[in-house]
Amino acid sequence: MVAVTGVDVGRKPLAPSFRTCAVTGLRVEANAERLIKANAVAGVLFLALGGLFGLLVALTRWPAIHLLPAEWFYLILTAHGANVLLFWIIFFEIAVLYFASTTLLNCRLPAPKVAWAGFALMVIGAVVTDIAVFQGESTVMFTSYPPMMAKPHFYLGLILFAVGALVGCGIFFAALVVAKEEKTYNGSIPLVTFGALTAAIIAVFTIASGAIILIPTFLWSLGYISHIDPLMYKVVWWAMGHSSQQINVSAHVAIWYAIAAIVLGAKPLSEKVSRTAYLMYILFLQLASAHHLLVEPGISSEWKIVNTSYFMYLAVLGSMIHGMTVPGAIEAAQRKRGFNKGVFEWLRKAPWSNPAFAGMFLSLVMFGFIGGISGVVLGTEQLNILMHNTIYVPGHFHGTVVAGTTLAFMAATYLLIPLFFKRELVLKKLAQWQPYLFGIGAGGISLFMMGAGTLGVPRRHWDITFSDAPMGTEFSAAAYLMLGLNGICAVLAAAGGIAYILVVVGSILFGKRIPDGQPKPASAPQPAVTQYGNAGTLHLPGTLVLVGIFFLSFVLYYYVNWKYLAQLWPLR
Amino acid sequence: MAIHPPQQRIWWREPIEKMEVAWIAIAFVWGLVMFFTMIAWHFWGQQNLANEAYRVQPEAYVAKVEAMTEQYKVGEEGDTGIEVVHPPAGSDVYLLARLWQWWPVLELEKGKTYRLHLSSADWQHGFSLLPTNINIQVHPGYEMVVTVTPTETGEFSIVCNEYCGIGHHTMSGKIRVVESKGGK
Ligand code: HEM
Ligand SMILES: [Cu+2]
Ligand SMILES: [Cu+2]
Numbered sequence: 001m002v003a004v005t006g007v008d009v010g011r012k013p014l015a016p017s018f019r020t021c022a023v024t025g026l027r028v029e030a031n032a033e034r035l036i037k038a039n040a041v042a043g044v045l046f047l048a049l050g051g052l053f054g055l056l057v058a059l060t061r062w063p064a065i066h067l068l069p070a071e072w073f074y075l076i077l078t079a080h081g082a083n084v085l086l087f088w089i090i091f092f093e094i095a096v097l098y099f100a101s102t103t104l105l106n107c108r109l110p111a112p113k114v115a116w117a118g119f120a121l122m123v124i125g126a127v128v129t130d131i132a133v134f135q136g137e138s139t140v141m142f143t144s145y146p147p148m149m150a151k152p153h154f155y156l157g158l159i160l161f162a163v164g165a166l167v168g169c170g171i172f173f174a175a176l177v178v179a180k181e182e183k184t185y186n187g188s189i190p191l192v193t194f195g196a197l198t199a200a201i202i203a204v205f206t207i208a209s210g211a212i213i214l215i216p217t218f219l220w221s222l223g224y225i226s227h228i229d230p231l232m233y234k235v236v237w238w239a240m241g242h243s244s245q246q247i248n249v250s251a252h253v254a255i256w257y258a259i260a261a262i263v264l265g266a267k268p269l270s271e272k273v274s275r276t277a278y279l280m281y282i283l284f285l286q287l288a289s290a291h292h293l294l295v296e297p298g299i300s301s302e303w304k305i306v307n308t309s310y311f312m313y314l315a316v317l318g319s320m321i322h323g324m325t326v327p328g329a330i331e332a333a334q335r336k337r338g339f340n341k342g343v344f345e346w347l348r349k350a351p352w353s354n355p356a357f358a359g360m361f362l363s364l365v366m367f368g369f370i371g372g373i374s375g376v377v378l379g380t381e382q383l384n385i386l387m388h389n390t391i392y393v394p395g396h397f398h399g400t401v402v403a404g405t406t407l408a409f410m411a412a413t414y415l416l417i418p419l420f421f422k423r424e425l426v427l428k429k430l431a432q433w434q435p436y437l438f439g440i441g442a443g444g445i446s447l448f449m450m451g452a453g454t455l456g457v458p459r460r461h462w463d464i465t466f467s468d469a470p471m472g473t474e475f476s477a478a479a480y481l482m483l484g485l486n487g488i489c490a491v492l493a494a495a496g497g498i499a500y501i502l503v504v505v506g507s508i509l510f511g512k513r514i515p516d517g518q519p520k521p522a523s524a525p526q527p528a529v530t531q532y533g534n535a536g537t538l539h540l541p542g543t544l545v546l547v548g549i550f551f552l553s554f555v556l557y558y559y560v561n562w563k564y565l566a567q568l569w570p571l572r
Numbered sequence: 573m574a575i576h577p578p579q580q581r582i583w584w585r586e587p588i589e590k591m592e593v594a595w596i597a598i599a600f601v602w603g604l605v606m607f608f609t610m611i612a613w614h615f616w617g618q619q620n621l622a623n624e625a626y627r628v629q630p631e632a633y634v635a636k637v638e639a640m641t642e643q644y645k646v647g648e649e650g651d652t653g654i655e656v657v658h659p660p661a662g663s664d665v666y667l668l669a670r671l672w673q674w675w676p677v678l679e680l681e682k683g684k685t686y687r688l689h690l691s692s693a694d695w696q697h698g699f700s701l702l703p704t705n706i707n708i709q710v711h712p713g714y715e716m717v718v719t720v721t722p723t724e725t726g727e728f729s730i731v732c733n734e735y736c737g738i739g740h741h742t743m744s745g746k747i748r749v750v751e752s753k754g755g756k
Contacts (some may be wrong), residue, residue, distance in 0.1 A: 261576075384707075386705055461735075570685075572718075
């Protein structure tokens with residue numbers, strides 16, 4: 001239905017139709033708008049579905065509730081991973097790519113028919129994989145490690161989805177070229193577009209790795225290939241699996257910058273530093289599959305060290321830079337507006353009741369403190385022995401991909417609704433609370449899963465009481481407590497998720513219509529910081545204190561884990 | 573702003589903030605410190621995972637475990653019918669991961685160093701020794717040899733922390749560490 005209108009406009013590509021948003025002053029092209037809406041809505045639907053599965057999983061892992069029977073637990077867990085990590089995140093990312101290219105560069109979306117074909121492939125792929133999972137013979141987790149085998153259409157769906165996403169990246173690159181040719185902007189591309197470009201470049205690498213491993217696995221499931229080496233599979237699978245996390249980071253960092261700019265008029269402290277930090281993602285993350293292989297047989301320590309330290313942690317350095325420049329830009333903007341008292345007036349008087357800002361800032365803090373620090377610790381060659389495959393691992397990545405990426409994407413939605421759907425938000429009070437509810441829930445599940453993992457609780461495990469096992473083990477009361485708290489936080493996160501869906505769907509359907517604005521001359525709204533850098537104009541003591549606290553926590557937590565490691569039985 | 577083209581067209585000519593330079597330097601040095609910590613642990617730390625591993629046919633590995641069990645069996649674990657094996661102190665010991673069991677139960681002596689072989693007969697499994705918290709991935713077709721020295725007596729559970737099908741949560745095993753019977 002939607003696709004037909006897209007095709008319609010595609011016939012006359014020389015006369016793209018633009019309108020101007022009354023709220024942001026950004027110009028939006030009709031085809032781009034439809035595709036952004038379609039991808040974002042598809043993403044939100046998969047989030048609703050996948051989030052529900054997450055709740056069911058967490059309630060099953062809460063020993064006092066133990067909701068689902070074993071078969072259903074493993075099936076739903078497989079569905080949870082696929083629907084949120086792949087489908088929700090990637091649909092939304094395609095929307096972000098189209099926004100960062102067409103809207104920010106003020107240009108049309110090239111080849112809308114092809115873009116719709118990509119979208120259709122993604123939808124079909126996602127649905128086919130979900131069908132395979134719910135038919136019950138593909139309960140292999142979304143990582144599908146061989147020799148465990150799923151039905152062929154499980155892999156086929158993933159392949160179709162990936163091809164569709166690749167088409168989306170192609171459209172994004174084409175839009176950059178078109179914008180350049182048609183001179184729709186002056187000078188270099190904006191930082192947010194630069195971040196999206198980083199994400200798209202990594203996506204191409206990611207999807208290529210995915211094809212290299214999933215296509216043979218698909219043929220294996222059909223019987224055309226006799227053997228897939230389980231170790232080789234993991235090396236290549238994680239070249240996809242990990243790099244795709246780097247796409248998420250690039251995308252949500254771009255959103256941090258975008259929200260800070262739109263809400264507060266914040267400007268990067270230095271374009272050079274922020275852009276270089278993005279380049280580091282591209283240059284130093286490709287071999288990161290190594291940190292998923294730290295306790296596998298037959299992989300040398302040298303290879304592990306070189307690749308996990310990404311040549312001395314240069315990609316982590318990239319994130320640490322953004323971790324300073326984003327709050328720095330916010331502080332500079334706030335001080336420019338006169339919130340200059342003391343160290344933290346700028347932070348206290350930040351627009352905490354604006355859900356876009358609140359979500360963005362919580363995402364920034366939790367991504368750094370919870371997801372970031374635990375990720376580096378987990379990815380350290382020897383420390384991995386302590387937590388590999390314990391529930392610490394999902395704890396870590398709910399800190400990155402839920403408290404970080406998902407929360408940032410939710411925050412961005414509050415700005416996208418007026419921009420693309422031309423509606424005001426409904427249920428404003430609920431919207432105001434939503435980032436806190438979801439943020440606390442997501443932060444909580446991350447921390448409590450990490451806590452349980454530190455006590456040895458395995459991941460992807462239906463019954464830690466081992467009631468049906470001949471020998472079993474006894475976990476401490478603390479481990480049970482952690483899983484219970486995890487369940488409670490899961491309920492909070494789910495409530496935050498429901499609030500989000502209510503606000504989004506309600507606004508799209510019933511929000512007050514916003515009339516189109518008058519086309520403005522392409523001049524930028526006056527940014528809050530007019531000069532580059534803050535030398536001579538502003539000091540950023542608040543940001544200094546924040547990164548100081550972060551750094552101390554990082555160092556402390558890192559060495560606490562070494563101390564813990566030193567108590568293990570000697571191993572060689 | 574971040575959503576507009578940079579003010580200075582050639583953005584790499586911009587000056588960098590002092591505070592940014594300082595933070596980048598700190599973060600970079602910290603990266604180096606973490607890098608060298610990993611390397612240093614290989615020289616001075618006691619817990620480094622072995623690089624020793626061989627390709628093996630799963631059937632051949634099962635045969636090795638059976639041979640060891642046959643030779644050094646000292647009893648059965650409670651009423652489970654699972655063999656308990658007490659191999660000579662300091663020898664090669666074999667542990668088999670299979671659906672859904674760690675086999676056999678190993679009895680080791682405290683303070684003695686063993687070459688512990690790990691492999692799987694079928695799917696991937698996750699060796700997770702509790703409450704010590706040593707976690708190692710086990711693959712079919714690869715035989716990993718970990719040289720380990722138990723330092724405390726007692727019963728240690730092995731659970732599986734790699735999803736391995738519907739019986740995953742029943743997969744368990746045991747290592748019992750006893751006082752050394754003397755001699756080196
Ligand atoms: C209401 C929100 C959510 C809750 C309560 C939740 C809870 C959980 C729990 C309890 C687990 C299982 C841990 C285990 O037994 O191994 C899990 C796994 C996972 N979650 Fe979530 N989650 C939520 C949202 C998300 C989102 C938004 C994402 C991704 C963007 C995500 C990605 C994953 C992934 C990739 C896994 C691993 C699946 C596997 O082991 O194969 N979750 N989640
Ligand atoms: Cu197992
Ligand atoms: Cu298992």
